[in-house]
Amino acid sequence: MISTQSSGAAVHIENLDKYYGSFHALRNINLSVKRGEKIVVCGPSGSGKSTMIRCINRLEQHNGGRITVLGTELNDDVGNIDGIRREVGMVFQHFNLFPHMTVLENCMIAPMIVRKRPRAEAEATARRYLEKVRIPEQATKFPGQLSGGQQQRVAIARALCMQPQLMLFDEPTSALDPEMIAEVLDVMVTLASEGMTMICVTHEMGFARRVADRVIFMDHGEIVEEAPPEQFFTSCRNERTRQFLSQVLGH
Amino acid sequence: MEMVIVAPPAPGKLEDLRRRFFATPLQALLSLISLAIMAFVLWKLLNWAVFSAVFTTSGGPEACQAAAGACWSVIAARWRIILFGLYPFEEQWRSALACVAVVVMTVLSCIPAFWTGRRIALVWGAGTALYYVLMKGGVLGLPYVGEEAWGGLALTLFIFVTTCLIGFPLAICLALLRRSELPWISRTTGLIIDGVRSLPLISILFTFAVVLPFALPQWMAGDKLYRVILGSALFFSAYQAEIVRGGMQGVPKGQEEAAMALGMSYWQRIGRILLPQAMRNALPATINQFVISFKETSLVVIVGFFEILASGNAAYGTGEWRFAYVEVYAFIALIYFVFVFSLSRYGAYLERRMSVGER
Numbered sequence: 380m381i382s383t384q385s386s387g388a389a390v391h392i393e394n395l396d397k398y399y400g401s402f403h404a405l406r407n408i409n410l411s412v413k414r415g416e417k418i419v420v421c422g423p424s425g426s427g428k429s430t431m432i433r434c435i436n437r438l439e440q441h442n443g444g445r446i447t448v449l450g451t452e453l454n455d456d457v458g459n460i461d462g463i464r465r466e467v468g469m470v471f472q473h474f475n476l477f478p479h480m481t482v483l484e485n486c487m488i489a490p491m492i493v494r495k496r497p498r499a500e501a502e503a504t505a506r507r508y509l510e511k512v513r514i515p516e517q518a519t520k521f522p523g524q525l526s527g528g529q530q531q532r533v534a535i536a537r538a539l540c541m542q543p544q545l546m547l548f549d550e551p552t553s554a555l556d557p558e559m560i561a562e563v564l565d566v567m568v569t570l571a572s573e574g575m576t577m578i579c580v581t582h583e584m585g586f587a588r589r590v591a592d593r594v595i596f597m598d599h600g601e602i603v604e605e606a607p608p609e610q611f612f613t614s615c616r617n618e619r620t621r622q623f624l625s626q627v628l629g630h
Numbered sequence: 631m632e633m634v635i636v637a638p639p640a641p642g643k644l645e646d647l648r649r650r651f652f653a654t655p656l657q658a659l660l661s662l663i664s665l666a667i668m669a670f671v672l673w674k675l676l677n678w679a680v681f682s683a684v685f686t687t688s689g690g691p692e693a694c695q696a697a698a699g700a701c702w703s704v705i706a707a708r709w710r711i712i713l714f715g716l717y718p719f720e721e722q723w724r725s726a727l728a729c730v731a732v733v734v735m736t737v738l739s740c741i742p743a744f745w746t747g748r749r750i751a752l753v754w755g756a757g758t759a760l761y762y763v764l765m766k767g768g769v770l771g772l773p774y775v776g777e778e779a780w781g782g783l784a785l786t787l788f789i790f791v792t793t794c795l796i797g798f799p800l801a802i803c804l805a806l807l808r809r810s811e812l813p814w815i816s817r818t819t820g821l822i823i824d825g826v827r828s829l830p831l832i833s834i835l836f837t838f839a840v841v842l843p844f845a846l847p848q849w850m851a852g853d854k855l856y857r858v859i860l861g862s863a864l865f866f867s868a869y870q871a872e873i874v875r876g877g878m879q880g881v882p883k884g885q886e887e888a889a890m891a892l893g894m895s896y897w898q899r900i901g902r903i904l905l906p907q908a909m910r911n912a913l914p915a916t917i918n919q920f921v922i923s924f925k926e927t928s929l930v931v932i933v934g935f936f937e938i939l940a941s942g943n944a945a946y947g948t949g950e951w952r953f954a955y956v957e958v959y960a961f962i963a964l965i966y967f968v969f970v971f972s973l974s975r976y977g978a979y980l981e982r983r984m985s986v987g988e989r
Contacts, residue, residue: 438887465893475888479906479984488902489892534888541892 389414389449389545389576390435396443397430397600404430406600408444414544417577419587419608422597423623428580431597432547435578436460436467449544465493468538472550474530476522482509482533483518486540494541501540508536512566528559532566539570546570548579584627588612596620691950704954705961708945712962715781715936715944721773725784728764731757732787740976742983754795761788777855781936783965789927789937792859794920797866804871805878806900826868832929834861839933858930866923873919877912878904910984917977921970938962 390412397405405427412418420428433439434446437453437460446453448463477485486505490496496504509515512532514525522530531551538546548567552560564586571577571590581587587594587608594611596604596619604611604620612628615621651661682699687707694701705712714725735757738744744753765784768774780788807819826834838861843851851857881904889899909916931940939962945951946958 436891438890461893461895464891467891469888469891471884471888471891473882473884475882475884477885477888477903477907479910489894492898492902493893493895537892 387413388447389416390578391447392431392435392444393446394444395431395434395441395446397427397434397439397441404600405434405441408600408602410595410602410605412545412576412578414576415574416592417571417575417590418579418593418595419591420578420580420595420597421582421584421587421623421627422603426597427600428597429549430600432549432578432580435547436464436469438469461493465541466543467545467547468541468543469547470531470534470538470549470551472553474522474527474534474554476530476534476537478522481519481521482514482525485522485533486537489537490540504540504542505536508539509533511539511569512536513562526559527555528562531555531559531563535563535566535570545576545578548577548581550580550582552581552583582627584612584624596623598623691953695953700960701954701957704946704951704957708951708958709961711782711945712938712941712958713782713784715785715941716779717781717784718773718775718779721767721775724764724767724772724775725780725782728761729784729787731760731764732784732791735761736791758792758795777853778934780855782941783938785930785935786927786937789859789862789930789935790924793862793866793923793927796860796863797870797923800863800867801870801874802905804867805874808871808875809878823868823871826864827872829865831862831865831926832932834865835929835933837861854933855935858933858935862923862926862930866919870916870919873912873915874908876915877908877910880911881907913977913981913984917974917980921973924970924973925966938965 388411390410392408392410395405395408396403408431410418410431420432422428430439434441434453435448441453449466451459451463453460453463476482477488480488483502483505486508487498487501490501490504491498506515506518509518512535514529514532514536517525517529517533522533525533535551551567552563555563560583564583567577567579567586568590577590579586579591591608593605594608595602596611596615596617598619604615604617606615611620612624615624652658678699680699682697683702684694684697684699685702685706687703691701691703694703710719710722713729714722717725735753738753738757739750744750763769764772765780765788766775766777804819804823808816808823810816810819835858838857839854842857885903885907886899889903894902927937928939930937936944942958942962946955951958
């Protein structure tokens, strides 16, 4: 079960290295996330933030270092990985809803075939979470019939239906029209207030200020700065962070 | 200010015709000439096929040759050869029932309500078993009829359906193997697919029918018919595998990632997420491949099987009806048309059904 060094830690990353061919995408990343903690990861594009959170549920394989998620170390053991993915929900930039299924089926399929829940139970759970993301009336529609903001909320509900212990958000609002960003962020804020462990890659600095316990700034595959939001926004130590913040907050 | 936009009144039928075909004098002239040509051709055709045609066998071939129109008597006299080939006359009702069994099996498996693993397996298992027992006999008091005597429509349908039943799952396996992450698997599969595709179907059929028995021990060779079906299924699967692979490439990478992130296993991702979307992308090309395969069944004649086209040759080829080949071919063309046209209509229905909620 949970080993001593990572007790209480939802995610523990030690000396993580990741290469794409000869490109050094992640350099010596160290990060520990406690249960219930909310982490916001930001940084310029190409800085490795998406790659890092995709390593946490092994959509990307790391080349060096150790990643321990919910007490299990990620290695080539496929059973372990499927076990961790069951407990780690993920929301993608482009939603990635299954277009050939209705909204309700999108939310029911994984609990039914992965967790082997009976259909009635899966449907009740799905309807509960669709209620929670405020689109219960869209249950019988197909994803292609919804707006971007609605699709992303369905994607959040789909992940929550697996009743995960940890949620990863990979730029969840970057593909949305401005007027739809708020509805998605609202859902995420509610989720945070209920104590979900969250790691969010996002440029929404207002969201970071409101919910984050820690903000992490990455550049060139490294963690450059790591601080609580108050400190991060007012007195960051690093020149690159300051430059990035002035670009994001500047207008 | 509120703007009110009123749609122009829809033109009436006559007005629409005038605008499309008689807008200028030249256009009117061209329309009239085309109309005259069409009427002439239609009248000629009807006159040949219906008004001056002979339908009864009472006068024999002589009455036909005297008439100006089509000689449908040849069909009336020889339809059994066309439909059943060399199958023994007394037992041809079995061949007819076998045709019905195959058609019913195909129609049932086209209905969405039967698309669960158990039901489809039941339909196919029962259908092919029924066909086999009816055609071959030797049990339940049915006299034995060897595969070499099977022929006509029953044989054409059987070869087509079994080719698809074996070839389609094989195609999906090949397509999945070709996108394997292990290079030696994907390359080998690619080599097999490209190898089979670069050979003519006739040479594959010939190899399986004639050459293979020398390479295999007696007990493995089986009847020529089944070897030919295997060869044709292999050919079908090589083409279909590329169609399926194309369909898979059209599925965004994020789909599989989302399925992975939800903890689905490889086969769950393939079966629930990747293949349903890939098959939707690949549907038009797949229907095309089915149509081609149906028509290619006529090639088995070169290894000595009397499928429907060869049976047709036999029907007019003997003495008295030798002059009536056009009518025989028209009849066979009609049979092909009925099957192929239903297939493409079914394809269109599937496309409509699957495009529900299209992005």
